[in-house]
Amino acid sequence: MPAKLYSNSRLKRFSLLFILVFLNALSSFCQEGEKAAVEKKYNPTPTILEHIADANDWHIMGHVHIPLPVIIYDMTAGNWEIGMSSKYPVVEEHEEASAHGHEEATESPISGYVMKEGRIVSGEGHQLLDLSITKNVFAMMVSAFLLLLVFITVAKACKANAGKAPKGIQNLMEPIVIFMKDEVVEPNLGKHAPRFLPYLLTLFFFILFNNLMGLIPFFPGGANVTGNIAVTMVLALFTLIIINVNGNKDYWKHIFWMPGVPVPVRMILAPIEIIGVISKPFALMMRLFANITAGHIIVLSLVSLIFVFGNAGESAVMSGAGAAVAVPFTLFISLIELLVAFLQAFLFTMLTSVFLGMAMAEHHHEEAH
Amino acid sequence: MHSILLMNPLITPDPGLVIWTIIIFGLLVVLLGKFAFKPIVASLTERQEAIQTALDSAKKAKEEMVALQAKNEDLLKEAKEERNRMLAETKELSIKILEESREKAKVEYGRLIENARKDFQTEKTAALMQLKNEAGKLAIEISEKLLKKELSDKAAQESLVTTLVNEAKLN
Numbered sequence: 384m385p386a387k388l389y390s391n392s393r394l395k396r397f398s399l400l401f402i403l404v405f406l407n408a409l410s411s412f413c414q415e416g417e418k419a420a421v422e423k424k425y426n427p428t429p430t431i432l433e434h435i436a437d438a439n440d441w442h443i444m445g446h447v448h449i450p451l452p453v454i455i456y457d458m459t460a461g462n463w464e465i466g467m468s469s470k471y472p473v474v475e476e477h478e479e480a481s482a483h484g485h486e487e488a489t490e491s492p493i494s495g496y497v498m499k500e501g502r503i504v505s506g507e508g509h510q511l512l513d514l515s516i517t518k519n520v521f522a523m524m525v526s527a528f529l530l531l532l533v534f535i536t537v538a539k540a541c542k543a544n545a546g547k548a549p550k551g552i553q554n555l556m557e558p559i560v561i562f563m564k565d566e567v568v569e570p571n572l573g574k575h576a577p578r579f580l581p582y583l584l585t586l587f588f589f590i591l592f593n594n595l596m597g598l599i600p601f602f603p604g605g606a607n608v609t610g611n612i613a614v615t616m617v618l619a620l621f622t623l624i625i626i627n628v629n630g631n632k633d634y635w636k637h638i639f640w641m642p643g644v645p646v647p648v649r650m651i652l653a654p655i656e657i658i659g660v661i662s663k664p665f666a667l668m669m670r671l672f673a674n675i676t677a678g679h680i681i682v683l684s685l686v687s688l689i690f691v692f693g694n695a696g697e698s699a700v701m702s703g704a705g706a707a708v709a710v711p712f713t714l715f716i717s718l719i720e721l722l723v724a725f726l727q728a729f730l731f732t733m734l735t736s737v738f739l740g741m742a743m744a745e746h747h748h749e750e751a752h
Numbered sequence: 753m754h755s756i757l758l759m760n761p762l763i764t765p766d767p768g769l770v771i772w773t774i775i776i777f778g779l780l781v782v783l784l785g786k787f788a789f790k791p792i793v794a795s796l797t798e799r800q801e802a803i804q805t806a807l808d809s810a811k812k813a814k815e816e817m818v819a820l821q822a823k824n825e826d827l828l829k830e831a832k833e834e835r836n837r838m839l840a841e842t843k844e845l846s847i848k849i850l851e852e853s854r855e856k857a858k859v860e861y862g863r864l865i866e867n868a869r870k871d872f873q874t875e876k877t878a879a880l881m882q883l884k885n886e887a888g889k890l891a892i893e894i895s896e897k898l899l900k901k902e903l904s905d906k907a908a909q910e911s912l913v914t915t916l917v918n919e920a921k922l923n
Binding site: 432435436437512513514515516517519520523524527530531534535537538541542545546556557560561564577580581582584585586588589611612613614616617618621672676 | 764
């Protein structure tokens with residue numbers, strides 16, 4: 384009986400995933416349908432780049448946008464600009480505008496702030512500091528809310544169920560927490576583990592939730608949060624700071640004056656080690672950014688196959704053929720992305736633990752070197 | 753190339769997003785750390801310890817049980833040995849008693865036989881004496897009768913005397 388239940392829920396999960404992929408394809412279809420009418424050759428690049436990039440509003444489909452709050456500091460004029468993104472006029476790219484024909488010419492001077500390629504820019508070319516709740520910020524807030532909801536629920540359940548067997552969402556999250564605690568953090572950090580465990584768990588679940596939210600093709604998922612270099616940079620910066628703040632005497636000794644090697648080699652090693660201080664978090668930043676962005680690009684490219692095959696809606700038969708190819712491939716890649724979502728969150732956390740563990744390790748030079 | 757890299761929004765960190773990420777992630781670290789992961793990890797550690805303690809005590813109880821069983825077996829073995837020993841003792845005793853009684857019976861029997869023999873000997877001696885006396889009396893009576901008859905005839909007297917004399921000579 385439990386086996387049947389299991390297969391049943393697995394089936395449900397699979398079908399849910401399939402629906403998600405289908406919706407993904409559908410929403411893209413809606414987005415592209417009208418553009419396709421005017422463009423002769425379908426070019427998927429702008430759509431993909433639009434999806435990958437951050438924006439000041441949330442593009443749902445066609446001309447449907449969810450407005451988001453805009454908070455901008457105009458550094459040239461020295462004033463604040465606050466409002467909803469829907470109030471700013473949209474200007475198209477130069478070549479698109481000329482292709483559309485009916486759009487206003489970009490040569491004409493634009494005053495104030497306008498929406499260009501999803502971002503608010505100054506018509507007068509002012510330098511702007513955009514502190515808006517952009518698509519990525521909003522998606523991050525949704526993930527943060529979910530994280531708080533899930534883990535505070537789990538924490539409450541832990542207290543309420545003390546001495547009892549875990550159940551429900553507590554039972555779902557506890558094994559992951561135990562895995563991270565017993566297999567990742569404690570082997571690397573040893574006695575320091577309890578101090579860093581809450582941070583590393585937050586890091587893991589923050590990346591995981593944002594990765595998974597990014598795989599959901601409709602609002603409020605689908606934003607490329609962990610595939611944005613700014614987000615991964617901040618996470619890597621936190622790692623960099625934590626490592627260097629907690630690094631012990633041996634850690635700095637190994638960087639500037641490597642023990643156990645001849646003096647000329649120490650002089651060569653020092654700059655390499657100093658580069659290593661930066662390159663480790665830099666690799667973390669690039670790895671997460673590239674993996675998640677690549678995943679989004681692959682899924683969107685596969686969906687775009689439908690429009691490329693159908694030459695942007697001109698041939699229904701070819702569109703069908705494209706869909707026949709794209710749907711199974713998208714399903715397959717989406718499953719891989721599901722794995723990647725867990726894998727990258729795990730890798731980022733594990734490598735942070737490893738670097739931190741190395742920086743805090745007590746060395747015994749007599750034996751080790 | 754340099755300007756392309758700088759201009760590409762994909763790999764240019766947006767300062768606004770950087771600030772928001774710091775705020776959101778920083779808040780998450782504080783809030784989740786304090787209200788979620790600390791209690792969760794604490795309860796997990798507590799449970800791990802509780803399970804370990806339970807397992808340990810179960811193991812201990814099992815060991816005690818085994819020890820108790822061994823002790824019981826020893827006791828049983830001892831009791832069996834005791835019983836066997838007692839049985840053997842009893843058997844020995846009974847054999848001894850039997851032997852003794854047999855010995856006693858033998859002695860008694862011998863004594864009885866001896867008594868009987870003695871009685872018989874006495875009786876026999878008495879009977880023989882009586883028989884001798886009777887035979888003597890009978891012989892005297894017979895000799896008397898013979899003598900009375902013989903002494904009435906002269907010739908017979910003489911032959912008798914002669915016979916007696918001869919006999920005496922022979923002796």
